[in-house]
Amino acid sequence: MVSDEPVGETVIDVRDLRVHYGEREVIHGISFDVRRGEILGVIGPAQSGKTSMLKCLNRTLEFTPGATMRGTITVDGEDVLRVRDVFGLRRKIGMVAPLPVGLPLTIYDNVAFAPRAAGLSNRADLDDIVERCLRQAALWDEVKDRLATLGTKLSGGQQQRLTIARALSHDPEILCLDEFSIAIDPVTTMRIEDVLKELRATMTILLVTNLTQQARRLADRTMFMLNGEVVELDRTDVVFSDTPGDPRTFDYVSGIVG
Amino acid sequence: MFTATPHILRKQRTERLAHAMFAGMALSIVVPLVCIIAFLVVKAWPSLSLAFLIEPPRNMQTEGGIWPALIGTIYLVVVALFAAAPVGVLAAVYLNEYATDNWFTRLVNLAVINLAGVPSIVHALFGLGAFVLAAGLGQSVIAASLTLAVMTLPVVIASTREALVAVPRSFREACWNVGATRWQTIRAVVLPNAISGILTGVILQVSRTAGETAPILFTGAVMYKAVEKGDLLPYRLTESCMALATHLYNLATQINGAPESLQFATATVLLGAVLLVNSTAIALRVYLRSRKKW
Numbered sequence: 001m002v003s004d005e006p007v008g009e010t011v012i013d014v015r016d017l018r019v020h021y022g023e024r025e026v027i028h029g030i031s032f033d034v035r036r037g038e039i040l041g042v043i044g045p046a047q048s049g050k051t052s053m054l055k056c057l058n059r060t061l062e063f064t065p066g067a068t069m070r071g072t073i074t075v076d077g078e079d080v081l082r083v084r085d086v087f088g089l090r091r092k093i094g095m096v097a098p099l100p101v102g103l104p105l106t107i108y109d110n111v112a113f114a115p116r117a118a119g120l121s122n123r124a125d126l127d128d129i130v131e132r133c134l135r136q137a138a139l140w141d142e143v144k145d146r147l148a149t150l151g152t153k154l155s156g157g158q159q160q161r162l163t164i165a166r167a168l169s170h171d172p173e174i175l176c177l178d179e180f181s182i183a184i185d186p187v188t189t190m191r192i193e194d195v196l197k198e199l200r201a202t203m204t205i206l207l208v209t210n211l212t213q214q215a216r217r218l219a220d221r222t223m224f225m226l227n228g229e230v231v232e233l234d235r236t237d238v239v240f241s242d243t244p245g246d247p248r249t250f251d252y253v254s255g256i257v258g
Numbered sequence: 259m260f261t262a263t264p265h266i267l268r269k270q271r272t273e274r275l276a277h278a279m280f281a282g283m284a285l286s287i288v289v290p291l292v293c294i295i296a297f298l299v300v301k302a303w304p305s306l307s308l309a310f311l312i313e314p315p316r317n318m319q320t321e322g323g324i325w326p327a328l329i330g331t332i333y334l335v336v337v338a339l340f341a342a343a344p345v346g347v348l349a350a351v352y353l354n355e356y357a358t359d360n361w362f363t364r365l366v367n368l369a370v371i372n373l374a375g376v377p378s379i380v381h382a383l384f385g386l387g388a389f390v391l392a393a394g395l396g397q398s399v400i401a402a403s404l405t406l407a408v409m410t411l412p413v414v415i416a417s418t419r420e421a422l423v424a425v426p427r428s429f430r431e432a433c434w435n436v437g438a439t440r441w442q443t444i445r446a447v448v449l450p451n452a453i454s455g456i457l458t459g460v461i462l463q464v465s466r467t468a469g470e471t472a473p474i475l476f477t478g479a480v481m482y483k484a485v486e487k488g489d490l491l492p493y494r495l496t497e498s499c500m501a502l503a504t505h506l507y508n509l510a511t512q513i514n515g516a517p518e519s520l521q522f523a524t525a526t527v528l529l530g531a532v533l534l535v536n537s538t539a540i541a542l543r544v545y546l547r548s549r550k551k552w
């Protein structure tokens with residue numbers, strides 16, 4: 001499905017991004033932009049640098065010893081390498097990792113963790129945030145009677161929705177999902193896809209996915225990454241057509257490689 | 259279909275042989291411990307009694323009990339624990355949670371490794387020079403305990419790091435992703451889930467120093483102190499004390515006329531105390547692990 005809405009302004013702008021792990025360069029100077037209100041799908045085989053790219057956006061790459069990034073990334077016009085408040089930058093971007101992570105805290109505390117870390121302590125406000133985020137992540141009805149149980153005791157699919165609730169809890173402008181369906185069942189995957197369809201009205205979404213068809217179902221534009229380069233970035237219907245801009249794209253989306 | 263070919267029979271024989279060999283080696287670890295305990299208890303039997311534990315020695319230490327030494331060792335270990343735990347645990351948290359690979363971290367790691375390789379007699383001389391003389395603490399409980407604390411730091415750090423590493427990295431990443439600082443992450447997720455392993459590890463490591471002789475011989479343990487039967491507060495931190503390990507050493511080499519069973523009874527108490535603390539810590543750890551949150 002292609003959105004006919006006019007494209008919004010640039011929210012994230014990546015210019016000539018390079019990532020090194022020690023001496024080895026794994027992202028070779030890529031450039032692309034993410035526009036307000038769109039779902040940008042990112043597809044590409046394993047090891048092509050998708051996760052590394054995401055870690056540059058919120059600067060969590062710094063937690064990997066020996067990893068360095070070069071180039072410029074701006075989020076809302078602000079250079080991420082120069083931001084005063086890197087924690088504020090991270091709160092602006094919701095990040096969902098491939099494997100579900102329920103923190104070893106109660107379900108309530110899992111969602112309240114980020115607002116508390118940002119300094120919020122009013123119980124009523126926290127209650128509101130917890131309920132809103134769990135509802136948005138389609139988990140509220142399943143857990144509303146046991147908010148005090150451990151998040152780690154939920155099933156994998158529930159934990160992935162808990163992870164999404166946590167990513168929404170700090171009111172991000174942009175939600176990044178990294179192969180969120182890799183460890184969960186198809187039914188939960190479809191439920192989360194419905195969640196994303198709801199969220200697209202209020203949020204910009206960067207959807208890195210191992211399922212090319214998922215990008216086809218959800219994304220307005222799709223980017224194909226291969227071996228640390230952007231092969232193609234275009235409207236989803238073009239990327240998935242018989243004549244995309246690069247023959248490698250056609251080979252990948254039609255299952256000939258990857 | 260399922261008949262055993264010669265090849266399969268041979269494989270099964272090798273398998274049984276390997277099994278027996280590995281089990282035999284494992285058993286050979288248990289045997290010395292059992293023999294040591296049995297040997298000690300048999301030799302010590304004539305002197306072992308409750309009175310032996312809580313009475314002071316009499317008649318030039320050739321009769322009576324070991325209370326001053328027992329309570330002295332407890333003092334030394336507890337004070338060493340309070341000295342080593344904060345430094346060791348905080349250093350381990352720094353090394354594991356904050357440190358990046360720079361010259362300072364490498365220096366600290368190098369120091370920890372080398373500290374672990376220093377023989378205890380050298381620690382004894384260091385304690386004598388640094389705590390007894392330079393710091394002016396004199397031969398005292400505090401000087402001996404600090405010496406033991408320095409000695410045990412590398413293993414305290416190692417066991418604390420082990421407990422920290424057991425908390426999955428994905429938990430930390432999840433916290434960083436929502437804008438938590440390292441400290442917020444450590445406080446909310448890392449420490450609460452590592453603390454049981456940290457505490458039991460520290461207790462285990464420090465209690466092992468109860469058997470050290472050389473480091474306390476020069477720094478705070480003396481041959482004899484007059485202490486009332488069962489007195490729980492016989493020593494000031496600035497005073498010297500008696501200790502089980504040095505008492506045993508004195509009984510074996512310095513004191514004439516004591517029955518042989520007195521030495522063995524002292525050794526039995528020393529071993530028994532260490533085993534008691536160790537097994538309590540291990541039991542505590544098993545219990546806390548069973549309540550693990552993921």
Ligand SMILES: Nc1ncnc2c1ncn2[C@@H]1O[C@H](COP(=O)(O)OP(=O)(O)O)[C@@H](O)[C@H]1O
Pocket residue numbers: 021026044045046047048049050051052053064
């Ligand atoms: N922590 C790391 N240390 C060293 N190399 C890494 C690390 N993480 C990823 N890489 C390497 O970077 C390249 C890109 O990996 P990644 O960003 O995970 O790709 P993708 O998410 O598309 O599978 C791979 O070759 C991978 O081996």
Ligand SMILES: [Mg+2]
Pocket residue numbers: 050051052178179
């Ligand atoms: Mg990846």
